[in-house]
Amino acid sequence: MPPSHLSHWGLLITGDPLIYGADASIVLATVAIIFVLTKYKKWGWLWREWLTTVDHKKIGIMYLIAAVLMLFRAGVDAELMRTQLALPNLHVLGPEHYDQIFTTHGTIMLLFMAMPFIFALMNIAVPLQIGARDVAFPFLNAISFWVFFFAAMLLNISFVIGGSPDAGWTSYAPLAGAGFDTGPGENFYLLSLQITGIGSLATGINFLATIFKMRAPGMKLMKMPLFTWSIVATSILIIYAFPALTVVLTLLLIDRIAGAHFFTIAAGGNPMMYINMFWIWGHPEVYILILPAFGVFSEIAATFSRKAVFGYKSMVFSLLLISLISYFVWAHHFFTMGAGAGVNSFFAVASMLVGIPTGVKIFNWLFTMFHGRIRIKMPMLWMLAFIPCFTMGGMTGVMLAAAPADYQYHNSYFLIAHFHQVLIGGTLFGMLAAMYYWWPKMFGFMLNEYWGKWAFWLFNIGFYVCFEPQYILGLMGMQRRMYTYPKGMGWTDLNFISTIGAYIMGIGFLVLVWDIVYSIKYGERDLTGDPWDGRTLEWSLPSPAPHYNFAVIPTITHRDHWWELKQTGRQDELKIHEQDIRPIHMPKNSGKPFLIGLSFFVVGWGFVFEWYILAVLGLLAIFVMMFMRSAEQHPDYHIPVEEVVHTETALGRL
Amino acid sequence: MRQRKKAKRAAAYLAVSAGAALLLSGCGSQYQVLDPAGPVAKTELHLIVMSALLMLIVIIPVLILFFYILYRYRDKPNNTAPYEPNHQDSKVLEIVWWGIPILIVAILGAYTIKTTFILTKPPTNTTPITVEVTSMDWKWLFQYPGSHIATVNYLDVPVGVPIQFVLTSNAPMNSFWVPRLGGQEYTMPGMAMRLWLQASYPGKYYGHGANFTGRGFSHTTFYVYAKPMPQFKQWVQSVKASAKPLTMTEYKKLNVPGIVGNLTFSSYPKNVFYNTVMNDGGKYMSSTMDSMMAIGKKASTSNMSGMPGMSNTSGSSK
Numbered sequence A: 001m002p003p004s005h006l007s008h009w010g011l012l013i014t015g016d017p018l019i020y021g022a023d024a025s026i027v028l029a030t031v032a033i034i035f036v037l038t039k040y041k042k043w044g045w046l047w048r049e050w051l052t053t054v055d056h057k058k059i060g061i062m063y064l065i066a067a068v069l070m071l072f073r074a075g076v077d078a079e080l081m082r083t084q085l086a087l088p089n090l091h092v093l094g095p096e097h098y099d100q101i102f103t104t105h106g107t108i109m110l111l112f113m114a115m116p117f118i119f120a121l122m123n124i125a126v127p128l129q130i131g132a133r134d135v136a137f138p139f140l141n142a143i144s145f146w147v148f149f150f151a152a153m154l155l156n157i158s159f160v161i162g163g164s165p166d167a168g169w170t171s172y173a174p175l176a177g178a179g180f181d182t183g184p185g186e187n188f189y190l191l192s193l194q195i196t197g198i199g200s201l202a203t204g205i206n207f208l209a210t211i212f213k214m215r216a217p218g219m220k221l222m223k224m225p226l227f228t229w230s231i232v233a234t235s236i237l238i239i240y241a242f243p244a245l246t247v248v249l250t251l252l253l254i255d256r257i258a259g260a261h262f263f264t265i266a267a268g269g270n271p272m273m274y275i276n277m278f279w280i281w282g283h284p285e286v287y288i289l290i291l292p293a294f295g296v297f298s299e300i301a302a303t304f305s306r307k308a309v310f311g312y313k314s315m316v317f318s319l320l321l322i323s324l325i326s327y328f329v330w331a332h333h334f335f336t337m338g339a340g341a342g343v344n345s346f347f348a349v350a351s352m353l354v355g356i357p358t359g360v361k362i363f364n365w366l367f368t369m370f371h372g373r374i375r376i377k378m379p380m381l382w383m384l385a386f387i388p389c390f391t392m393g394g395m396t397g398v399m400l401a402a403a404p405a406d407y408q409y410h411n412s413y414f415l416i417a418h419f420h421q422v423l424i425g426g427t428l429f430g431m432l433a434a435m436y437y438w439w440p441k442m443f444g445f446m447l448n449e450y451w452g453k454w455a456f457w458l459f460n461i462g463f464y465v466c467f468e469p470q471y472i473l474g475l476m477g478m479q480r481r482m483y484t485y486p487k488g489m490g491w492t493d494l495n496f497i498s499t500i501g502a503y504i505m506g507i508g509f510l511v512l513v514w515d516i517v518y519s520i521k522y523g524e525r526d527l528t529g530d531p532w533d534g535r536t537l538e539w540s541l542p543s544p545a546p547h548y549n550f551a552v553i554p555t556i557t558h559r560d561h562w563w564e565l566k567q568t569g570r571q572d573e574l575k576i577h578e579q580d581i582r583p584i585h586m587p588k589n590s591g592k593p594f595l596i597g598l599s600f601f602v603v604g605w606g607f608v609f610e611w612y613i614l615a616v617l618g619l620l621a622i623f624v625m626m627f628m629r630s631a632e633q634h635p636d637y638h639i640p641v642e643e644v645v646h647t648e649t650a651l652g653r654l
Numbered sequence B: 001m002r003q004r005k006k007a008k009r010a011a012a013y014l015a016v017s018a019g020a021a022l023l024l025s026g027c028g029s030q031y032q033v034l035d036p037a038g039p040v041a042k043t044e045l046h047l048i049v050m051s052a053l054l055m056l057i058v059i060i061p062v063l064i065l066f067f068y069i070l071y072r073y074r075d076k077p078n079n080t081a082p083y084e085p086n087h088q089d090s091k092v093l094e095i096v097w098w099g100i101p102i103l104i105v106a107i108l109g110a111y112t113i114k115t116t117f118i119l120t121k122p123p124t125n126t127t128p129i130t131v132e133v134t135s136m137d138w139k140w141l142f143q144y145p146g147s148h149i150a151t152v153n154y155l156d157v158p159v160g161v162p163i164q165f166v167l168t169s170n171a172p173m174n175s176f177w178v179p180r181l182g183g184q185e186y187t188m189p190g191m192a193m194r195l196w197l198q199a200s201y202p203g204k205y206y207g208h209g210a211n212f213t214g215r216g217f218s219h220t221t222f223y224v225y226a227k228p229m230p231q232f233k234q235w236v237q238s239v240k241a242s243a244k245p246l247t248m249t250e251y252k253k254l255n256v257p258g259i260v261g262n263l264t265f266s267s268y269p270k271n272v273f274y275n276t277v278m279n280d281g282g283k284y285m286s287s288t289m290d291s292m293m294a295i296g297k298k299a300s301t302s303n304m305s306g307m308p309g310m311s312n313t314s315g316s317s318k
């Protein structure tokens, strides 16, 4: 393959069929959306009900939709890569496209699929679980969403305009520096992560404040549901980890567009600094991605075993311990960078230590089911799939942590198999379990179990077929990030099997989408508000919950308060009495978060193409919006008692 | 003393590798990591097997317990298994499952630390030879400071002799990996790092860049040919006699991004390896390292000065 110079500025006219295909689908989708909105006169509705909303429940739903769309986009990337690797020496994708696609695949899956999925769940469940009417800073919450949304658009559009980043989701300098990576592609990566990082950081602060300051009276910390606890741990991780990412991206951007040399050693910088800083964020980031899933599984295990979580205190302690340890393990991502034996030993043992609280959690889930009554509904099914899958992923994690052994696994398919097993078997299974679990709470109807099971089995079988062979491929010496491989290495069969697995997963995903579409039409309505016989406060509310969540804020006396009331026949304690209703103080909708997000897009665009006037204009717009917001006299209003009474009566709760 | 421990472990090792061999019957050498051809890879495989076994000790009971609980406590009308909705704490059980993982991590941790330190030393006491490795876009340049010859994309090494690889990069960071001889180590511009490997048997061993370096990355394959010392010496002689020298012009041409086949050179420009490291930033390392983190410090300064390959060249660079 004589490599020619390819990634460059041919903005729109690229002469590449893959890109024209993407162009066409973007244009078609946009036209279709505009057509539908116009035909059904939905523009006003869209703006009033969604684009300007500050309601955590709606923001959660928007995150969810975005996450599923991004799962699709990055899933297509995955199928393309697996197709290219199905057989040796294929040319479905050339190296330029393959490099771009594995970069966007990883970046989108982690930052624009898993993160928003987690934010979706936080938004949907946390305020309802702790008896709050919204998050601490609803306006900021909306900004977080729109900033994420437009950052995702910025990254996605790169494939058709300017070229996608192609230095891997880790984007190590100096490969990602201006010296080796010309053109705007890498800038797209830096800017979109930077922008969405602002949103993530704000979300971390927002939810920590929400959980610490807005719990219903009586809900002591040790009475909080475990999902809420997991969000405490996650938020702390976000707050302490994301600034490292912000800094490292900024420095690399300055290197790239202003010719500095933070990460080019030839002028006195140090690329190892990039790698360290990246993983000082990156390792906590992978725990940001798994802890919420741990929280979800604790809720689901208890609910569907009709039993209290086993070892609650131990569960809380291990969550916090995991977050703490996860700050001291980052160097396990580069044992082979020549650190001394002492340093490697430290990070090896620290990494293994993470396995201890993780193992404890698994035992506690098992004993939550022990002496219970296990009902296998869709959320529980995903939970049950999680346990063996994640246990194996954790096992290979500890194997990777044995530093000298990692010299043989590092950068090989063994590593790829490890992190897909924990991220899919852990994070994604957790997110899907949660989606099935809280879906009725979000929308008032259930997802269909029949199609759900099809999706479940296809996705699970596909997973094992796709990823288990990759462990062996790693031991056979196959490196990650190769766009093709030669015959005669013995890699062909396993790669072919792996590709089949990927296709089965792809079909599983499509069936999952079909399940959603089918259920929108035929889904069973949830009239009780408590379809799973739940334990925590959100199940005491109607599905979906009214705009203000709780007409009267309940007083909490037990850990699984709602379950306790049901067990002792005291559900009426949460019944609302008209004389208790007061006007409810709520934040007003606002178009500014959307416009701020849009302005960030403009700023990002300006920096990507180094059109600084545009960037400055965008920044100016952001400041103007922030100023106007500060000057606002009445960002809030009161829902009058009559309206609350009316709503609650209609819901049959008065 | 080392011998005795070795013998003890050999038994366990044998059992496991027999198992592994059975499992992966037939084409052994394709499972490169599991089929070591040298002491370093062997030590690493040992740790791999040990860690896998320790993990299986936990995982198999967990999986059995999982399926048992799932079956025993399923929600069936006639299920006679006990149901205790408030069974939620047990000091004894908690101690058991905090204790077991702690114990396992302690064992594995100790063993890992030991192996880590062992692998920083030459695998055997025989006098080593040094090979200077430069990763380029997208090829490998190997220089033999002992005999002053150079090769591209392949290298010959003597069997039974520790090889000290001194690694750098004249392009983005790559990683030098020969799975059957041992684990990888990064090649980084402006730095020189050390990796010990040794081949126990004659053979042709697959090697590849492991860290992504851009478009040509998939083609950064090279092969290591291990042969008995006399044949190695013979090869060196024939290279010296028949190959052409690597001139500076040609070195620069080599460094242009692209893909080439195998090349052989009877000599190379004086100090080219040292100068590459220095020009790529090595000159900054010693002064800036102090303020850098400890990790970076160990990686460069100690290696750069403490390494025969490096000090040789730096001595003659005046």
Ligand code: HEM
Residues within 6 Å of the ligand: A170, A286, A287, A289, A290, A332, A333, A334, A351, A352, A354, A355, A358, A393, A394, A395, A396, A397, A398, A399, A400, A401, A402, A406, A409, A410, A411, A415, A418, A419, A422, A423, A426, A427
């Ligand atoms: C028992 C717990 C775990 C341990 C000991 C562990 C250990 C490791 C180690 C040592 C590596 C680096 C290997 C290498 O680069 O050669 C690694 C990579 C990775 N792990 Fe884990 N891990 C654990 C759990 C998890 C979890 C829960 C997640 C996320 C849900 C995760 C996600 C990742 C990712 C994304 C990478 C690689 C990223 C990359 O290089 O692109 N791990 N893990």
Ligand SMILES: [Cu+2]
Residues within 6 Å of the ligand: A282, A283, A286, A329, A330, A332, A333
């Ligand atoms: Cu990590």
